[in-house]
Amino acid sequence: MTAGPGATDEVLTALADPTRRLILDRLAALGDATATRVAEELPVSRQAVVKHLGVLDRAGLVEGHRDGRERRYQVRPDRLVDTARWMNQVADQWTRRLDLIKRIAES
Amino acid sequence: MTAGPGATDEVLTALADPTRRLILDRLAALGDATATRVAEELPVSRQAVVKHLGVLDRAGLVEGHRDGRERRYQVRPDRLVDTARWMNQVADQWTRRLDLIKRIAES
DNA sequence: TTGATGTGCAACTGTGGGGTTGCACATCAA
DNA sequence: TTGATGTGCAACCCCACAGTTGCACATCAA
Numbered sequence: 001m002t003a004g005p006g007a008t009d010e011v012l013t014a015l016a017d018p019t020r021r022l023i024l025d026r027l028a029a030l031g032d033a034t035a036t037r038v039a040e041e042l043p044v045s046r047q048a049v050v051k052h053l054g055v056l057d058r059a060g061l062v063e064g065h066r067d068g069r070e071r072r073y074q075v076r077p078d079r080l081v082d083t084a085r086w087m088n089q090v091a092d093q094w095t096r097r098l099d100l101i102k103r104i105a106e107s
Numbered sequence: 108m109t110a111g112p113g114a115t116d117e118v119l120t121a122l123a124d125p126t127r128r129l130i131l132d133r134l135a136a137l138g139d140a141t142a143t144r145v146a147e148e149l150p151v152s153r154q155a156v157v158k159h160l161g162v163l164d165r166a167g168l169v170e171g172h173r174d175g176r177e178r179r180y181q182v183r184p185d186r187l188v189d190t191a192r193w194m195n196q197v198a199d200q201w202t203r204r205l206d207l208i209k210r211i212a213e214s
Numbered sequence: 215t216t217g218a219t220g221t222g223c224a225a226c227t228g229t230g231g232g233g234t235t236g237c238a239c240a241t242c243a244a
Numbered sequence: 245t246t247g248a249t250g251t252g253c254a255a256c257c258c259c260a261c262a263g264t265t266g267c268a269c270a271t272c273a274a
Contacts, residue, residue, distance in 0.1 A: 009125070012119065012122045012123050013123045016119045016122075017232080029204070031208040036250065036251085045235085046251090047233080047235085048233050048234075051232075051233085068241065068250095069240060069241040069242065069249080069251070070241095074205070075204070077198040077199075077201040077202050077205070080195075080197060080201070081198045084191040084194035085191075087190060088188065090187060091188045092184075094183075098181070098182070101139060124262080141220080142221085151263070151264095152263070152264060153221090154222095154223095154264070158263085176219080176220055176221070176271040177220070177221080178221070178222095216273105218271100219271085219272080220269105220271080221270075221271095222268085222269080223268085224265105225264105225265090225266090226263105228263090228264105229261095229262090230259105230261090231259095231261105232257105232258090233259105235254105236255090238252085238253085239253095241249085242247105242248085242249080243246105243248085244245100244248100
């Protein structure tokens with residue numbers, strides 16, 4: 001494990017917040033939306049959404065691009081897949097370790 | 108997504124903390140250890156470790172059982188696998204949505 | 215029984231981060 | 245040009261939570 005690669009670290013932190021998961025959910029449903037648009041569907045202010053999108057962007061879970069006076073965001077699955085892979089590796093590592101302990105205990 | 112099943116929620120929150128990831132790492136390496144033992148390998152107090160183990164236990168990432176005057180903990184891979192599966196499902200969902208948006212944009 | 219070791223509970227502190235409001239600046243349509 | 249709409253920055257509040265210390269209680273070996 002060793003706290004994993006830096007990216008994984010940020011993804012876990014980003015996903016830990018319920019509001020951020022809601023934002024991702026809405027963003028995935030809308031496909032492409034501004035912070036203002038997302039905030040309309042949530043019980044928080046636009047500025048709160050902006051901050052969260054910043055965190056999500058730094059974690060690579062979201063991608064933003066300007067479009068005139070708007071800034072539109074999209075969801076980005078890649079880092080999610082990476083993190084899932086990392087988790088499975090850790091789980092495997094734990095399982096192997098547990099098996100080893102068990103085998104030692106039996107001898 | 109919809110914030111996922113309650114268990115996933117707790118797993119994500121638990122994994123978001125770097126100290127907790129370190130604890131899991133040491134615990135997996137030791138195979139079976141007490142809070143006191145784990146604290147010896149980390150730059151935090153025993154009580155801090157105890158609290159973290161509480162969070163990890165509630166998340167199902169760790170399992171504790173008494174052994175005389177000691178309380179020994181073990182790592183538990185199951186919830187980790189569940190969470191990884193959930194993540195892959197979300198990633199798939201996002202990917203499908205992105206493809207749909209793209210196809211609509213092209214028509 | 216006594217000392218040593220370990221757990222468990224409680225109170226306290228400090229800070230990071232989620233949330234808000236207010237305002238200046240940019241961009242568009244009329 | 246002007247009003248409307250939207251973004252971006254900054255200051256501020258508040259609370260959950262990571263971490264600490266202190267102490268009472270339980271369990272073991274001698």
